[in-house]
Amino acid sequence: MTDSATTTTRPPLSERVLQGDPRAVARAISLIEDEAAEGAELVRRIFPSTGRAYLVGVTGAPGTGKSTLVDRLIAEFRGRGRSVGVVAVDPTSPFSGGAILGDRVRMQTHFADAGVFIRSMATRGHLGGLARATGEAALVLDASGKDTVIIETVGVGQDEVDIVRTADISIVMLVPGTGDQVQALKAGIMEIADIFVVNKADREGADRTVASIEAMLSLESFGDGRWRPPIVKTEATAGKGTTELADAIERFRAHMAPVQGERRRARAEWRVRELLAHRFVQHVQERVLGEGEFDRFLDRIAARETDPYTVVDEILRRSIQRPR
């Protein structure tokens, strides 16, 4: 691929990302976060060099111990000779918020290790979708040569389902005494779990939580070589269960190897559809509709002077008449 960017003495950002330069990686992820045009250009340039990392999604309610466990997993993977990148999606705060600081403090044991790169991302301010920003940050880490990329994300909403969908494996974390949580999770994230982790196993009721997940799983059929999600008990603060978890991840990886291509193709489809929808709406707003016209359409729909179908038909007609 030729590089049409302005010539500078330094190699272009994409080159430096591919060389694994941590400052370039940090810069690249910032561009993606800012939805900068350079971010899209960067993704274009690095994309051919991605697809090598194994993407591990870790999700669970706030405070279940995700960061503590991820910290342990980093050490475990490092011990197995892997380099590790982490994208931790911060639940609430803007970029300088407390939880990010918490993640930094907890994971700082790895700061001196060149084989580890950790980055927090804010949940807010992603006009084009948090899942895409996270997915693209993971691509950057992948391109920079990290073998394993862990994506930590909070909660059970659609954003998390989408984020986890971009990973190769989804780990859902629970803590003891969350029978209700198991119920609540059923609806969304439970069905995308490839591994369950019951963390804080030092606490009362861990076995009951395991049993309620078992009960839920027993309602499903796992015939035809379908993967049955294992339930791993961990005590992240003490580092207990991390080896078992890493082993379970490796087992899943081996189990899914024959269909890895399909999973990645599904991910590509999701990405393209999502990006297309986003870009199309952006195009309509910037180039098809006049100033304030979108709002006027909404007013007219609300006043029942027109309806959503008519409006969309009108917008589509004009989009086709006035191509880029």
Ligand SMILES: Nc1nc2c(ncn2[C@@H]2O[C@H](COP(=O)(O)OP(=O)(O)OP(=O)(O)O)[C@@H](O)[C@H]2O)c(=O)[nH]1
């Ligand atoms: N007792 C006990 N406490 C734990 C365990 N693992 C983590 N914790 C504690 O739980 C608290 C939350 O841990 P974090 O790792 O920050 O949890 P998190 O899920 O990353 O939190 P958010 O990112 O804010 O959602 C911390 O005080 C940890 O020390 C465990 O196995 N047992």
Ligand SMILES: [Mg+2]
């Ligand atoms: Mg955390």
